[in-house]
Amino acid sequence: MLTIQCPHCGVQAEETELSPGGEAHLSRFGPGSEDQDFEAYLFFRENPKGVHFERWRHVHGCGKWFHAARCTVTMEVFGTYSAQTTEPPKALRDKISEKRPGWTWRDIA
Template sequence: MLTLTCPCCGLEAAEIELAPGGEAHLVRFGPGSSDAEFEDYLFNRQAAKGPVLERWRHAYGCGKWFLAARDSVTMEVYGTYSARLPQPPEEVLTRIRARHPGWQVPA
């Protein structure tokens, strides 16, 4: 059972206090987008083995959404950060790359 530190309120929350929200950093495509763009936005997910960037909500706490960089194999948490950021902050990337040299945020 995971623990994640909510970056919005600082609490270390147990998994049963959190609600998962799937892959982070999706770019929304609305009316006017092509079928391919829209399907990519709606359906295609990385589901990577290794570092993953995820959305979580501190549902049984402050109620805020945040993002987490986590390893889907080792469960290591590289960091949690604001849901407003377009990509992981540098210190999180550094921690990921310490384990996975050269790792890039998936396009």
Template sequence: MLILTCPVCGVTAEETEFHGGGEAHLTRHGPGSSDDEFQSYLFMRENPRGVHFERWRHVYGCGKWFHAARCTTTLEVFGTYPAQTTEPPKDLRKTISQKRPGWTWRDLT
């Protein structure tokens, strides 16, 4: 079970108080984009063993969206950060590097 801390209201709770929102930091390709871009936006997702970035919503609490970085094999949560960003914050990536040296996710390391 994941123990997540909502960065909006500061509450730490287990995952049943939240709702997963799928992969984080997707670029939405809509009208005017190429077929390839649209196809990959719709269907192509990461399926990592290890470090993963996801969107979560504090559905039974403050109702706000946020991001979480976690490990898919151990369910360790490296950290959570606000939804209003397009990439994970530097200090969080540093923390992950200390715990999982050599991790990669898309083009992030």
């Protein structure tokens, strides 16, 4: 059971109140892009054992999208942050480094 704090309304939301939005920080490759990039954008997803970044929506609450960082092994939630960003905030990355030294995720560390 996950409980994730919604950064918009501050509710400590239980998993069933949320809707998962898949992997975070994807770059879209649309019409006109290289086939390889388009394929990667559509199908290639991280499946890490450890630190992971995801999109969530507080669907039964305030209805807002946000990002969450969590550990797929322990279900520990490191933190949540705004949806209007292309990478996790520095403070959150530092916090994760304290708890999981040497972690990497895609090209983020």
